[in-house]
Amino acid sequence: MIGKAQSIAHTAVALEYARSKFNAKEIHRNGVGEELGADIAKEFEMVQQLNPNCKNNTLAIILSPTIKDGQEMNEVDFREVNDEFLNRMDLNSRQSVSYLHNDAAHRHLHIYVNRVDVYGQSYSDSYLGARTGKIAREIAEERGMTIGNAAKKELEEGQMKEMGKDIQLVLKSKPSSKEQLSERLWDQGIKLHEHKDKNGVLRGHRFERVGESGAIFKASKVAPDLTPNKMMFTLSRIARGAQIENENSYQNQYSI
Numbered sequence: 001m002i003g004k005a006q007s008i009a010h011t012a013v014a015l016e017y018a019r020s021k022f023n024a025k026e027i028h029r030n031g032v033g034e035e036l037g038a039d040i041a042k043e044f045e046m047v048q049q050l051n052p053n054c055k056n057n058t059l060a061i062i063l064s065p066t067i068k069d070g071q072e073m074n075e076v077d078f079r080e081v082n083d084e085f086l087n088r089m090d091l092n093s094r095q096s097v098s099y100l101h102n103d104a105a106h107r108h109l110h111i112y113v114n115r116v117d118v119y120g121q122s123y124s125d126s127y128l129g130a131r132t133g134k135i136a137r138e139i140a141e142e143r144g145m146t147i148g149n150a151a152k153k154e155l156e157e158g159q160m161k162e163m164g165k166d167i168q169l170v171l172k173s174k175p176s177s178k179e180q181l182s183e184r185l186w187d188q189g190i191k192l193h194e195h196k197d198k199n200g201v202l203r204g205h206r207f208e209r210v211g212e213s214g215a216i217f218k219a220s221k222v223a224p225d226l227t228p229n230k231m232m233f234t235l236s237r238i239a240r241g242a243q244i245e246n247e248n249s250y251q252n253q254y255s256i
Contacts (some may be wrong), residue, residue, distance in 0.1 A: 003136025014211025
């Protein structure tokens with residue numbers, strides 16, 4: 001099992017992605033009563049107002065066993081891992097919610113915790129990734145689970161595959177511009193980044209899964225049709241296809 005974590009500001013987007021993913025199941029909640037990501041984020045915000053200086057005020061954590069270990073675990077096992085992790089990280093008394101993603105070959109946990117407690121104290125995110133990794137390894141070792149590079153590689157491969165599917169889903173919605181594409185990707189919990197050189201020339205596109213530490217991949221890895229030299233052609237082709245469909249629909253509607 002591998003553990004990754006970061007502090008984020010886009011709580012609602014990350015929560016809604018984790019909550020609404022196909023086959024996702026909530027397995028834990030503490031101090032929240034709402035269901036939708038935006039509404040849970042508002043519950044977090046009510047407490048976060050006690051410490052306005054804390055900007056990236058939500059902890060986004062992912063715990064991912066290897067494919068083999070994940071397939072052998074049931075929901076009780078995942079709940080136990082979740083609870084033990086929060087307890088050892090001293091996060092068990094804060095507002096939190098956890099979702100199990102039941103991808104056939106990549107079962108994993110998404111955990112979101114309010115950095116600000118009811119006294120207005122913020123949880124330190126210094127060395128957060130290192131501490132998360134350490135606790136995840138300890139729990140995995142105690143449970144006889146695989147740790148190290150195998151788990152890391154499988155997590156990365158799973159993230160890329162999942163992101164690629166979501167990007168294709170967005171393309172099927174027929175965005176007609178880069179701005180529209182970016183907006184629809186955001187709705188899927190994906191942020192589009194432009195990589196420019198020192199002269200301001202666009203050199204590449206990267207896609208980031210909001211709320212997943214390290215989940216930033218080049219377009220060539222997850223969406224070859226959206227590399228800089230192909231994106232405009234791809235969007236133009238989509239726009240032209242949509243135009244033809246509209247013309248055919250109009251002709252069929254008024255034909256005798």
